[in-house]
Amino acid sequence: MNTKTLMYIVKRLILAVVTVWVVITVTFFVMHAVPGGPFVGEKAVTETVRKAMEAKYGLDKPLFVQYLTYLKDIVTRFDFGPSLKSRGRNVIDIIMDGMKTSVKLGLIAAFIALFIGIVLGSVAALRRNRIIDRVIMVITTAFVSMPSFIMGSLLLALFAVKFPLLPANGAAKGGLILPVITLSLYPMAYITRLTRSSMLDVLGQDYIRTAKAKGVSRWRIIFGHALKNSLIPVITYFGPMLAYIVTGSLVVEQIFAVPGIGRAFVNSITGRDYPLVMGTTIVLAILIVVMNLIGDILYKVVDPRITLE
Amino acid sequence: MSSKPFSVQQDLDPADFLPASEQEKEYMVQMRPSSTFFKDGVKRLLKNKVATVSMIVILIIALAAIFVPMFWPYSYEQMLGNVPGKPMDASYQNLRPFEYSRTEQKLIKAGESVMPHVFGTDSAGRDYFIRIIYGTRISLAVGFFASIIVLIIGMTVGSIAGYCGGKVDLVIMRIVDIIYSLPDMLMVILLSSVLKQTLADKLDGTVLARIGSNIISLFIVFGLLYWVSMSRLIRGQILSLREQEYVLAAEATGAKGRWIIIKHLIPNCFSVIIISTALQIPSAIFTESYLSFLGLGVNAPMPSLGSLASDALNGISSYTYRLVIPAIVISLIVLSLNLFGDGLRDAFDPKLNQ
Numbered sequence: 001m002n003t004k005t006l007m008y009i010v011k012r013l014i015l016a017v018v019t020v021w022v023v024i025t026v027t028f029f030v031m032h033a034v035p036g037g038p039f040v041g042e043k044a045v046t047e048t049v050r051k052a053m054e055a056k057y058g059l060d061k062p063l064f065v066q067y068l069t070y071l072k073d074i075v076t077r078f079d080f081g082p083s084l085k086s087r088g089r090n091v092i093d094i095i096m097d098g099m100k101t102s103v104k105l106g107l108i109a110a111f112i113a114l115f116i117g118i119v120l121g122s123v124a125a126l127r128r129n130r131i132i133d134r135v136i137m138v139i140t141t142a143f144v145s146m147p148s149f150i151m152g153s154l155l156l157a158l159f160a161v162k163f164p165l166l167p168a169n170g171a172a173k174g175g176l177i178l179p180v181i182t183l184s185l186y187p188m189a190y191i192t193r194l195t196r197s198s199m200l201d202v203l204g205q206d207y208i209r210t211a212k213a214k215g216v217s218r219w220r221i222i223f224g225h226a227l228k229n230s231l232i233p234v235i236t237y238f239g240p241m242l243a244y245i246v247t248g249s250l251v252v253e254q255i256f257a258v259p260g261i262g263r264a265f266v267n268s269i270t271g272r273d274y275p276l277v278m279g280t281t282i283v284l285a286i287l288i289v290v291m292n293l294i295g296d297i298l299y300k301v302v303d304p305r306i307t308l309e
Numbered sequence: 310m311s312s313k314p315f316s317v318q319q320d321l322d323p324a325d326f327l328p329a330s331e332q333e334k335e336y337m338v339q340m341r342p343s344s345t346f347f348k349d350g351v352k353r354l355l356k357n358k359v360a361t362v363s364m365i366v367i368l369i370i371a372l373a374a375i376f377v378p379m380f381w382p383y384s385y386e387q388m389l390g391n392v393p394g395k396p397m398d399a400s401y402q403n404l405r406p407f408e409y410s411r412t413e414q415k416l417i418k419a420g421e422s423v424m425p426h427v428f429g430t431d432s433a434g435r436d437y438f439i440r441i442i443y444g445t446r447i448s449l450a451v452g453f454f455a456s457i458i459v460l461i462i463g464m465t466v467g468s469i470a471g472y473c474g475g476k477v478d479l480v481i482m483r484i485v486d487i488i489y490s491l492p493d494m495l496m497v498i499l500l501s502s503v504l505k506q507t508l509a510d511k512l513d514g515t516v517l518a519r520i521g522s523n524i525i526s527l528f529i530v531f532g533l534l535y536w537v538s539m540s541r542l543i544r545g546q547i548l549s550l551r552e553q554e555y556v557l558a559a560e561a562t563g564a565k566g567r568w569i570i571i572k573h574l575i576p577n578c579f580s581v582i583i584i585s586t587a588l589q590i591p592s593a594i595f596t597e598s599y600l601s602f603l604g605l606g607v608n609a610p611m612p613s614l615g616s617l618a619s620d621a622l623n624g625i626s627s628y629t630y631r632l633v634i635p636a637i638v639i640s641l642i643v644l645s646l647n648l649f650g651d652g653l654r655d656a657f658d659p660k661l662n663q
Contacts, residue, residue: 027499161626281496
């Protein structure tokens with residue numbers, strides 16, 4: 001690692017921190033711009049009760065003081081305050097509860113997408129312009145154009161309703177199968193296309209020809225020389241893939257009734273549970289930003305020839 | 310040749326040196342009409358079968374979305390069994406494709422012609438076909454206008470950053486970097502859920518109220534977040550273009566920055582602009598349908614493809630086709646727009662193609 005790489009990493013880190021700060025700030029002020037305040041729509045409360053509640057949640061202080069307290073709590077204790085609707089529960093507990101299911105869902109989907117995507121992409125590249133390549137490309141093109149909620153609903157209609165093979169409820173046994181498939185199809189298709197094009201690029205390189213000329217066996221060329229190098233662009237997709245899985249899980253968890261963080265987020269929006277909305281947005285945003293950061297840094301470290309701005 | 314094998318002298322025919330006749334001249338000089346950059350691009354585009362087919366698909370869908378509601382006898386919000394002054398006719402509700410309600414069956418027996426419900430009706434007795442068509446219209450319009458907004462903001466900011474350079478560029482590009490690394494979907498959901506509530510009262514009574522607070526907030530969100538990649542692209546183009554001699558010439562003749570940007574620089578990055586706008590439309594449609602699916606999209610009773618799919622989830626076991634139809638339409642639109650955009654890119658800017 002030279003100084004240039006180090007500089008890049010430092011710059012990237014600063015950008016990530018600033019991004020997270022912007023997310024927290026925007027989220028805080030946007031949520032507080034909602035007319036009516038959080039207690040509108042509750043049962044009619046008397047003035048004193050409202051005052052007492054506002055004092056309890058610190059809502060009687062000036063907005064900027066509230067903001068500083070909020071920021072301080074997050075930075076020092078990773079605390080997002082209490083939930084307004086689920087009495088007696090802290091936002092962070094609800095998030096951690098949902099995370100257990102969602103992380104499992106997301107990780108399995110990501111691994112499936114990576115594994116199948118890389119295999120299919122390499123097969124397509126090695127069998128370029130043959131039938132199998134064409135088939136893979138047509139299918140992946142179709143998958144890339146299909147929004148996750150459409151994919152999820154169609155899978156639900158097909159495998160849980162028309163042919164009841166798998167449970168439609170995400171909380172049931174085996175209920176995560178359909179959500180995992182739904183979430184993994186788009187990144188899988190994307191990784192397939194990415195791997196194919198970079199594999200084709202690598203296969204045309206001089207060192208592959210040299211290896212062939214030396215008499216290295218076909219499989220050794222594929223696994224030892226070509227595949228390793230063609231996977232570099234895939235690393236850059238880590239961040240976007242996670243972002244896709246996170247946003248996808250918002251609807252997928254809704255469709256399949258998976259008790260995860262995505263469903264908690266959507267419910268908190270419809271239920272106007274502001275601290276929960278803010279907390280989930282910030283946690284998910286941090287997750288995405290960190291993943292993007294790791295992806296970018298890995299990319300740079302793995303291939304030092306790459307010059308990023 | 311045969312008599313003197315080593316001679317370099319050639320046997321020449323004096324006839325070869327006569328001036329060419331008009332006929333010969335015409336044969337030699339092939340006049341082709343000069344081709345412009347645009348014509349070349351269109352030619353390349355039409356040669357691309359996939360792009361042509363997707364263009365035709367988009368045209369058919371767009372024309373249907375514009376013209377079918379004009380002559381279709383049902384409207385998207387009309388609950389058919391609900392005629393004022395008469396008892397509610399529940400037989401209009403949940404009709405299967407090409408089924409008729411009791412009232413309509415009587416009319417048919419009496420010899421009158423009744424427009425069939427091609428996709429049946431929904432649970433409120435609204436004709437589903439026209440709802441799909443209308444939803445397509447909304448989705449396409451949102452995609453189109455959102456892309457225009459993105460284009461205008463991105464172009465302005467990008468060209469200013471690229472042309473001015475220096476500190477202006479630095480500041481703008483840092484802002485762009487931050488917005489670019491924000492998780493867009495989360496921010497979109499957050500902003501539109503809040504704007505939806507903030508705007509609802511303020512819009513009442515204005516022209517904008519007809520469009521609906523949700524769509525307006527969607528446009529605002531697009532204007533806030535999605536211009537960054539467009540402005541990056543245009544900045545890059547302008548950075549290289551402004552070193553060209555014609556910019557120097559314009560500056561030497563006293564042209565102002567605004568004039569140079571509008572008259573010289575932007576027309577020269579037109580292909581980039583068109584291509585990225587074309588590719589922006591499907592992503593806008595995608596976002597709109599996603600938000601509608603979450604209940605943050607268009608205001609009811611206005612349908613959009615996303616909200617139609619989301620509504621269909623409730624009756625999924627008995628009315629699967631109500632989900633499948635909007636799903637197919639939306640995938641078809643996004644797919645063909647993407648393929649068409651790719652075709653445009655290949656045809657108009659071979660440099661962009663990687």
